[in-house]
Amino acid sequence: MSAVEKIPTGVPGFDIINHGGIPKGRSSLLVGRSGTGKTILGLQIAAHTARQGLSTLLIAVEESADDLISTADNLDLDFTGLIAGGRLRVTDASRPIEGPVVVSGEYDISGLVHRVQANVKQHGSQVVILDSATALFSPRPPQELLRSLFTQLVHAFRRMGLTSVILAEAAEDYGQLTTLGVEDFVCDMVVILRNVVDGERRRRSLEVAKYRGSGHYKGEYPCTITTRGLTIFPLDARERPGPHIGERYSSGSPGLDGMIAGGLFRDSIVIVRGPTGSGKTMLAGLYARAGALRGEKVVYYGFEEPKPILMRNMAAIGMPMDELEKAGNLHIICRYPEAMGLEDLLVTLRMGLEEIEPSLVVMDSISSIEHSSSEKGFRQFMIGLASLLREHARGALLTQTVLGSEAATHTAPYLSTIADAILALDYALGPAELARSLRVLKMRGSSHVTYPYRLEIAQGGLQVEPPTVRGSVRTERAGRSTDAGKTVVAPGPPASLQGIRVLLVEDFADARDIVTTILQQAGAEVTPVATVAEGLAQVDRQPPDVIVADIGLPDEDGIEFIRRVRARPGEVSKVPAVALTAWGLPQDRARARDGGFQAHLVKPVDPSTLVSVLGALAGRS
Amino acid sequence: MEVVLYVNPHSATSARARRNLEAALQDYDPAAFRLIVRDVSRDVQESEADHIVFTPTLIVRHAANACVLVGDLADRATVTTMLGLGGMESGG
Numbered sequence: 034m035s036a037v038e039k040i041p042t043g044v045p046g047f048d049i050i051n052h053g054g055i056p057k058g059r060s061s062l063l064v065g066r067s068g069t070g071k072t073i074l075g076l077q078i079a080a081h082t083a084r085q086g087l088s089t090l091l092i093a094v095e096e097s098a099d100d101l102i103s104t105a106d107n108l109d110l111d112f113t114g115l116i117a118g119g120r121l122r123v124t125d126a127s128r129p130i131e132g133p134v135v136v137s138g139e140y141d142i143s144g145l146v147h148r149v150q151a152n153v154k155q156h157g158s159q160v161v162i163l164d165s166a167t168a169l170f171s172p173r174p175p176q177e178l179l180r181s182l183f184t185q186l187v188h189a190f191r192r193m194g195l196t197s198v199i200l201a202e203a204a205e206d207y208g209q210l211t212t213l214g215v216e217d218f219v220c221d222m223v224v225i226l227r228n229v230v231d232g233e234r235r236r237r238s239l240e241v242a243k244y245r246g247s248g249h250y251k252g253e254y255p256c257t258i259t260t261r262g263l264t265i266f267p268l269d270a271r272e273r274p275g276p277h278i279g280e281r282y283s284s285g286s287p288g289l290d291g292m293i294a295g296g297l298f299r300d301s302i303v304i305v306r307g308p309t310g311s312g313k314t315m316l317a318g319l320y321a322r323a324g325a326l327r328g329e330k331v332v333y334y335g336f337e338e339p340k341p342i343l344m345r346n347m348a349a350i351g352m353p354m355d356e357l358e359k360a361g362n363l364h365i366i367c368r369y370p371e372a373m374g375l376e377d378l379l380v381t382l383r384m385g386l387e388e389i390e391p392s393l394v395v396m397d398s399i400s401s402i403e404h405s406s407s408e409k410g411f412r413q414f415m416i417g418l419a420s421l422l423r424e425h426a427r428g429a430l431l432t433q434t435v436l437g438s439e440a441a442t443h444t445a446p447y448l449s450t451i452a453d454a455i456l457a458l459d460y461a462l463g464p465a466e467l468a469r470s471l472r473v474l475k476m477r478g479s480s481h482v483t484y485p486y487r488l489e490i491a492q493g494g495l496q497v498e499p500p501t502v503r504g505s506v507r508t509e510r511a512g513r514s515t516d517a518g519k520t521v522v523a524p525g526p527p528a529s530l531q532g533i534r535v536l537l538v539e540d541f542a543d544a545r546d547i548v549t550t551i552l553q554q555a556g557a558e559v560t561p562v563a564t565v566a567e568g569l570a571q572v573d574r575q576p577p578d579v580i581v582a583d584i585g586l587p588d589e590d591g592i593e594f595i596r597r598v599r600a601r602p603g604e605v606s607k608v609p610a611v612a613l614t615a616w617g618l619p620q621d622r623a624r625a626r627d628g629g630f631q632a633h634l635v636k637p638v639d640p641s642t643l644v645s646v647l648g649a650l651a652g653r654s
Numbered sequence: 655m656e657v658v659l660y661v662n663p664h665s666a667t668s669a670r671a672r673r674n675l676e677a678a679l680q681d682y683d684p685a686a687f688r689l690i691v692r693d694v695s696r697d698v699q700e701s702e703a704d705h706i707v708f709t710p711t712l713i714v715r716h717a718a719n720a721c722v723l724v725g726d727l728a729d730r731a732t733v734t735t736m737l738g739l740g741g742m743e744s745g746g
Binding site for chain 2: 132
């Protein structure tokens, strides 16, 4: 906790970075080159303190009082109303008269000090904003005198019990703090505003460089200026735990839900990565539709195509959006990020979150933003976006286009930090058509299947299934020769099971022996049992790393077995399990998944697939 | 012609400025100007109207013209120049 008493500024995001506001009864310095937004920030603070009932005095030096009032009114800060209400006063200290001003010999600053003092006496002023010190000391006095005058002024403010905000010009974004070079020494808080050209884009940022007696967030934070003033996007926005901890919702794909233990966590940020054509937009559409169909409010930002084309494409694959949009559950907003600055885009997003109040946000794709900005600009955007979503406690699905080989690897550290879940889509070029796959790279706080599932584009969206195929059609596509009607298993990645303890529950002796042999050859320590009762006894005696269980068993079925394992206290309840069964229909798979199995393999199983599936399951967190 | 000097009554610099100004004005016809000395601790309305920040500040007004001199007025030549800019001519 900070010992410094603070006054909130009301500037969006600013009070998060400065841990609650500006220091009460002390001086704060806002520094920046021309055009960085110092005056706007000062006006916003003045309006907020006045609205909070603190008598506020604005000293206009750089511009006339009338010009500042007009600027503030144009930002909807209603200076005119605040002045009429007696809560705000603007005093003019700009160059007094059109004519020459000559400085010669010694002087002090008591003229201004007495004017401020009169305001304190007559109007009870509590907050003073000086715009700016640079203009006040122009022409610039000799350095020693300048230091003395500025110190006199700050000490006078403090003596009068005023909370002051002093604006000062910087010569450069990174270098000597102010052109005068004296202000920061006597101010308790120093804030630097920057507006730098980064690549071909402008990038605004705000940094609290010093805060005497108080903690604050360090480093530069992206900010932007709009018709409503300055908005800052804190990286480390306070997360609101909210009432949704642990609550899950459907991703829109039952197959994907099955991979991630039942669904996505409420308020989580999901990044879907994959090459062009891997199904990212469809997955985004499924996610959006599922939310809207549940009656939630969803905002879908399409950054890659105009709205009519997006709507047409979605309708063409059986995911019409227009009815959901008419019902008010779905808002589709298509924009080209290239046409607007990233900060402006963040403000648009913030306004969308505040006005539409969606529970889910979709962005397809963030790569359009990535390509229209510098790496640093994109990083700041993503961090700002994440903080916006966290601040509003919203769930989001963001798609990102990457090369196929990069989908499952090479996630920029900041993106990895932002995402609660990362899904990698990919495809392999088969002889007839694409063989698409979906892999869960990360699912914070949840178990998940770590090997890829098959993904097919079908009417009504995407179909996500375990790597099991049945029937000749799929076999042909997979390029494997087999008899029609027979079940084969798609090959998975090779894996070693060295040292992994596997509990096998299988009532048929031959099958039990074959599977035991396969697993032992891969290095696993296998405990084969024939019944549910034996299986449960073994689970309690020595929890395995992975369970392989048949569904049809003599005493009870494999589903009941897994339910009982899942109901046990402690870590044993989380042991991953694979159903190994002759039943391979979609409803069988769904039943197994609902019962608590992570994967479903159909007999006869390909040994390499069995080994790789078990290896993937055992290696997960 | 109006010659207004804003002073801080507690400042030696302001007292010196007043003396320097009065000495400089000895060279001019007293009928040609009106000297007003304002105390920034009391004459707040006037110092607001004239946007006074520093003391001492001398304002020389003549018709639509005005010029401002900030400082202790120790440099007689500068003061004379300012008074001349304000339209006053030395009688000496």
